[in-house]
Amino acid sequence: MRSTSTASPARCGSTTKRRGPNLSTSGRSSLGTSARATRARAFASVRPPTSTPATVTPRATVCAREASSKYTYAAAALTATASVPTTTALQVSQLLIAASASLDDLETKRNTRRMRYQFVDCRWELGNPARGGELYRAGHIPGASFLDVDEDLSDLSVPDAGRHPLPTAGRFAAAASRAGIGEGVFVVAYGNGGGAERLWWLLRHFGHDDCAVVDVGSWHGPLTAGAEPAQPASFVPRPRSGDTIDADEIGARPELVLVDARIPSRWRGEPNPIDTVPGRIPGAVNAPWNEPLPELPGGEIVAYCGSGVTACVVLHRLYLHGREGRLYPGSWSEWSARGLPVEKN
Known part of the structure; x- marks a missing residue:
């Protein structure tokens, strides 16, 4: 397995220098x-x-370019340009074109398997757990559902397991189903502070590889305010070890x-x-x-x-x-x- 490069996905071949320990790519430092x-x-x-x-090494997913300046502790608001009821496939495609060169693979898989996209808003703020939901209701990508890091992507009732214990398979399946995630659904997660990546990791952990993460700042289309129900879905967990x-x-x-x-x-x-x-x-x-x-x-x-x-x-x-x-x-x-x-x- 090859070692990690400092290049971001959007800048392959470049190297970013940072202060701190000089860690060798060979691992023999x-x-x-x-x-x-x-x-x-x-x-x-x-x-x-x-x-x-x-x-376990699941198959590749499509993912947005890194923009580390947008990874902040405070939950970020999106800027609305208009209000529309749904997100079109063209808008999703344009977003993922900016995200990855693997769009053709994604589109082929989506078309042959008749998959649909489901945006999931995972914004949250450390120390202010209600903030993510407030931002979602204030304005989100049309058609997006919302999953809360504390309530849906964790199980805070588990004792002695840290601040954000992993949810059980049943608990996560219920949350994912409410969010419109199930067989034949390609999940496009967005957020900040690690919320989207937490959903990405949990989806793979429970056997759903059809998922991507996009930068919260990559969307430049219209927004919808208020809560909206997701399309019905049934998530069947297949936990990995x-x-x-x-x-x-x-x-x-x-x-x-x-x-x-x-x-x-x-x-x-x-x-x-x-x-x-x-x-x-x-x-x-x-x-x-x-x-x-x-x-x-x-x-x-x-x-x-x-x-x-x-x-x-x-x-x-x-x-x-x-x-x-x-x-x-x-x-x-x-x-x-x-x-x-x-x-x-």
């Missing part, structure tokens, strides 16, 4: 080696894992490449209003979700963040560059609550 050694020492007392399932990992397995496998998607100050362990315990998992390298993806060491990648949402942004970008990674759903909020080893600068 001294930093990568020392990070693994640090984690091995820190995790000496952690229980060994059970057997590790094989990594091997795309998640728990704390015990992380602790027992120092060779893993741990990638922390939080912003640099949180990765360094500086006091902040989000992390009750500042710091990071020992040996983790930083790939901030709101910056271009840096070069990463070779090896099996595990992504985490504060609660398993913005880590999906990193996993999505890795996927665009031809690499798979696993999600640690509990992320730092679970890890730190369990009193596991902490590293900070």
Whole structure:
């Protein structure tokens, strides 16, 4: 499996330099080696894992170009130009033309399988969970449904599993069905703060590969205000294995490449209003979700963040560059609550 490039999907062949550790594309840098050694020492007392399932590699999806300046914590409003009742196939095609050179493949698959598009608005704001729904009702892409990160893409009733535990298959199936997602539906997710990528990851996790993520700023067409019902659909979950990992397995496998998607100050362990315990998992390298993806060491990648949402942004970008990674759903909020080893600068 090839290593990750710093180039964004829209700028293949270019390289973006960023401050911080210089991580080799071969994965053999001294930093990568020392990070693994640090984690091995820190995790000496952690229980060994059970057997590790094989990594699943689903088929490619179409995805929008990266625009890291638009990945912000505050939920973004769209700008309306007019009000129309539906989104046309031409408008979707124009959006995806800007998103990917794979549009022909998508259109062929959609036409031969008689698929329909379903836009899903996943905007949300950390610390203000009601904001996403407010923005959706204020103006959304015509025909789009809405899925809430806290209510639909998580199960906050699960104890001791971080701030955004994964929903069960049944809970997610109910939410996806309400949003118009089912067999024969190609999902086009948009949002900010990792909401769209969280839906993308969950769809693949539950066996629905017909999905794409588009930048919240890529839409320049009309908007519709208010809530609107989605077309009826029935989502049948087919859960995959091997795309998640728990704390015990992380602790027992120092060779893993741990990638922390939080912003640099949180990765360094500086006091902040989000992390009750500042710091990071020992040996983790930083790939901030709101910056271009840096070069990463070779090896099996595990992504985490504060609660398993913005880590999906990193996993999505890795996927665009031809690499798979696993999600640690509990992320730092679970890890730190369990009193596991902490590293900070």
